Amino acid sequence: MQNIIFQWQVEENYHHCLLRDFLRCEKEISRLALSQIKNAGQLLVNGESVTVRAVLKQGDKVTVVFPPEERGDGIQARKIPLHIVYEDDHLLVINKQANLPTIPSRYHPEYSLANAVMYHYDKWEIPTTFHAVNRLDRDTTGLLIVAKHRYAHDLFTKEQRAGKIKRVYVAIVHGHIEQKAGVINAAIGRKEDSIVEREVRLDGQEAITHYKVMQHLKEETVVQLSLETGRTHQIRVHMASMGHPLLGDDLYGGSMDKIKRQALHSWRLKFFHPILKEEMSFSVDPPKDMSTLL
Secondary structure (H helix, E strand, O other): OOOOEEEEEOOHHHOOOEHHHHHHHHOOOOHHHHHHHHHHOEEEEOOEEOOOOOEOOOOOEEEEEOOOOOOOOOOOOOOOOOOEEEEOOOEEEEEEOOOOOOOOOOOOOOOOHHHHHHHHHHHOOOOOOOEEOOOOOOOOEEEEEEEOOHHHHHHHHHHHHOOOOEEEEEEEEEOOOOOOEEEEEOOEEEOOOOOOOEEEOOOOEOOEEEEEEEEEOOOEEEEEEEEOOOOOOHHHHHHHHOOOOEOOOHHHOOOOOOOOOOOEEEEEEEEEEOOOOEEEEEEOOOOHHHHOOO
């Protein structure tokens, strides 16, 4: 596979600084990544090979050649429908369909979003592997981010941990929620007798969900939700704990009479692109099985 190459020009504030400081502080290249670059990539200043101890001058041209991306045997390219909302050299924003896991599993070894993305990469000769920035449950639809190389993945992961990637979901839940808006702050952990199901429990991990009522239907409520934390099944568990499980979510008490999956859609996505240095926002409407109910 080919190498990912970045080039930058040194600004005045890094005049007389070490290359190591420029890469670690200005470009946020991790210590591990920098070690990998030294071992299997290249560091160049004005076209000349250097070490991280090179002293920079204003106007110098720094080139970083990242090691080739390595593909494991676990994710095979498969021709699966893929709805790409946005793409550049560094990321994909994807509108994921229902019944599609984000990554392969024992039960779906060759049917996942990762398999579809690898097919896309092979088709367009993109020399990289799968780097998920965030994931959605198999039957949750909507927007998510896939980084196209390890450097972008590192930068987006930092933004994710800092809460700078904003996602807004829309869900349809059983019953009428009378309070127009609120915050659910309830720790979530694995249910003792299940490897899949989660529950609200005192010894779980912190989980915080913000909700706002958008609309009351005849027997249901349409809710807008955003997360401060990203626990497995967080929205599904929190809404069920309020007595308002998601329609179609039979794992947590929802009825499948009107929809055959949990009625949950990743609706809006907003983030700062750490490489292009631009604010970006996207939105996609829920698919037909949800929009029909709305």
